[in-house]
Amino acid sequence: MPSIAQRLMGNPLVSAVYEGVWRPVFTRIFSLGGSGTAEFDKAFTAYLARAGERTILDVACGPGLYTRRLAANLTGTGHCVGVDFSEAMLARAVTKPHPRTSFIRGDAHRLPFADDSFDTVTCFAALYLIPDPLPVIDELIRVTRPGGEVAIFTSVVTGLTSLPGVKTIGHLGGYRFFGRDEITDRLRLAGVGRIEQTVVDQGQFVLAFKD
Known part of the structure; x- marks a missing residue:
């Protein structure tokens, strides 16, 4: 059975307010009302959206907020593809x-692309909602x-998110809190040697370079 979070992401009403309301509020929650997560997110995205002729894949793209940002400075034949499972979001x-930009419906567990297809692959604010x-x-x-490069923004266990009440509410809603090394360890198992991880507030930004 889909989790509460999955059902919400597939709801047309949620997709309609996601970019202007849901996403900004959620970012504030990560920062506990501050601006740390939003500021790092802005810098992280600016790096990934640097000018150049590159192919980019935005996994779990939702309504395309980051997809359009990542495509803004592409040159030549540069292109950004957004993939999401939710028809409402697409x-x-x-x-x-x-x-x-272009968009395609697909499952993040079985991406409909050949090996070694993209210069940059991103997955922002989604892994913690995916079973x-x-x-x-x-x-x-x-x-x-x-x-x-692979760029990920997701949750991380902190003193706050490890509190029993917070964990219970998160789990009931289908939200996962990743251990500090859980994402980076999986990247290493996949054969990635160079990994940069930055923990900001209740989230983590990870940048990995494929050997």
Whole structure:
């Protein structure tokens, strides 16, 4: 049975308010009302959206908020593909077309792309809502070209998120709190040697480079 979080992401009403209301509020929750997560997110995204002729895959793209940002400075034949399982989210994404973006429905556990297809692969604010999320990391690495990068933003266990009440509420809603080394260890098992992890507030930003 889908979790509460999964049902919400597939709801047309949630998809309609996600970009303008849901996502900003959720970012504030990560920062406990502060601006740490939002500020690092802005810098992280700016790096990934640097100018160049690259192919980018945005996994669990939702309504395309990051997909459009990542495509903004691409040059030449550069293109950014957003993939999501939610038809409601994708329907919202295509209402704001961009010449360097396209969207496709797909399962993050079985990405519909060949090995070594993309220069940059991202997965933002989604892994903690996906059932059995660790195999998704294997897929992110699989479709990344050698020398390419994988960027992840997700949850992390902290003093606050390890409190019994917080954990219970999160689990009931289908929300997963990842251990400090859980994401990085899985990346290493997938054969990644260079990994940069930054924990900000209640979340973690991870940048991995495929050998």
